[in-house]
Amino acid sequence: MQEDPQYFAKRKPIKCPHCKSKTVVPIIYGLPTLEAFENEKKGKLVLGGCVVGPFDPAWQCTSCGTQIYKEERRSLFEGNDGNT
Numbered sequence: 047m048q049e050d051p052q053y054f055a056k057r058k059p060i061k062c063p064h065c066k067s068k069t070v071v072p073i074i075y076g077l078p079t080l081e082a083f084e085n086e087k088k089g090k091l092v093l094g095g096c097v098v099g100p101f102d103p104a105w106q107c108t109s110c111g112t113q114i115y116k117e118e119r120r121s122l123f124e125g126n127d128g129n130t
């Protein structure tokens with residue numbers, strides 16, 4: 047479990063909210079294509095794996111590893127405390 051602060055954004059941030067680097071790339075889920083692998087090597091995206099859950103971040107900073115979630119998912123986090 048990570049306890050880092052979680053960042054939210056409506057669209058892909060240009061700068062990392064943590065380290066201010068302009069190295070925020072989309073995280074691609076599912077079975078990656080050959081093109082996706084090539085783009086990962088170039089640092090244009092991050093491959094997130096095949097398992098897709100409700101709390102997966104949408105973007106990641108390749109400089110510091112900070113992950114940013116889509117704004118719409120905020121309610122999933124906030125509505126998850128003591129839901130009997």
Ligand SMILES: [Zn+2]
Pocket residue numbers: 062063064065066067107108109110111112
């Ligand atoms: Zn960063």
